[in-house]
Amino acid sequence: MKINLIAIGKKTPEWINTGIQHYQKQLPSVYNFTITALESQSCKSNNTEKIKSLEGDMLIEAASASTILIGFDEKGKQQTSKAISSSIKDWQLNGDSVALIIGGADGLSTECKQKCHQLWGLSGLTMTHTMARLLVIEQLFRGHTLLTNHPYHRE
Numbered sequence: 771m772k773i774n775l776i777a778i779g780k781k782t783p784e785w786i787n788t789g790i791q792h793y794q795k796q797l798p799s800v801y802n803f804t805i806t807a808l809e810s811q812s813c814k815s816n817n818t819e820k821i822k823s824l825e826g827d828m829l830i831e832a833a834s835a836s837t838i839l840i841g842f843d844e845k846g847k848q849q850t851s852k853a854i855s856s857s858i859k860d861w862q863l864n865g866d867s868v869a870l871i872i873g874g875a876d877g878l879s880t881e882c883k884q885k886c887h888q889l890w891g892l893s894g895l896t897m898t899h900t901m902a903r904l905l906v907i908e909q910l911f912r913g914h915t916l917l918t919n920h921p922y923h924r925e
Contacts, residue, residue, distance in 0.1 A: 772802040772867040778874035780807045782900045793907040826879030833869035839886045841871045846889035855913035
């Protein structure tokens with residue numbers, strides 16, 4: 771199994787980087803977890819759809835080696851920690867290569883969403899795309915602890 775978190779934006783606040791590194795170190799090596807940070811496109815043109823399209827093309831290209839593409843979108847299906855844990859179990863059993871895709875400040879392009887096998891929602895709240903990275907990694911760790919009966923997750 772391989773899990774690659776692919777996200778737009780290379781600038782991340784230090785406190786978010788600290789949190790990401792904390793959970794990344796705790797993920798088991800069998801997850802082959804990586805983060806691919808792609809350069810965000812210039813907002814100078816004020817053409818949001820063009821920016822989303824350019825970023826979407828970059829995301830799809832970066833995910834081309836993956837067998838499963840999951841995009842994060844505000845209208846995506848809300849997941850529970852147990853559902854994420856179940857997905858991780860399936861990915862392990864199938865030996866899947868999974869791309870978890872987080873768009874830029876304006877989200878994912880329509881084309882990128884259409885290429886994804888699933889669209890997941892993280893929260894009904896609006897958050898920065900850098901904070902979404904931290905949340906995704908924490909949920910991967912939480913899913914792992916559910917699979918291993920570790921006491922981290924509580925009902």
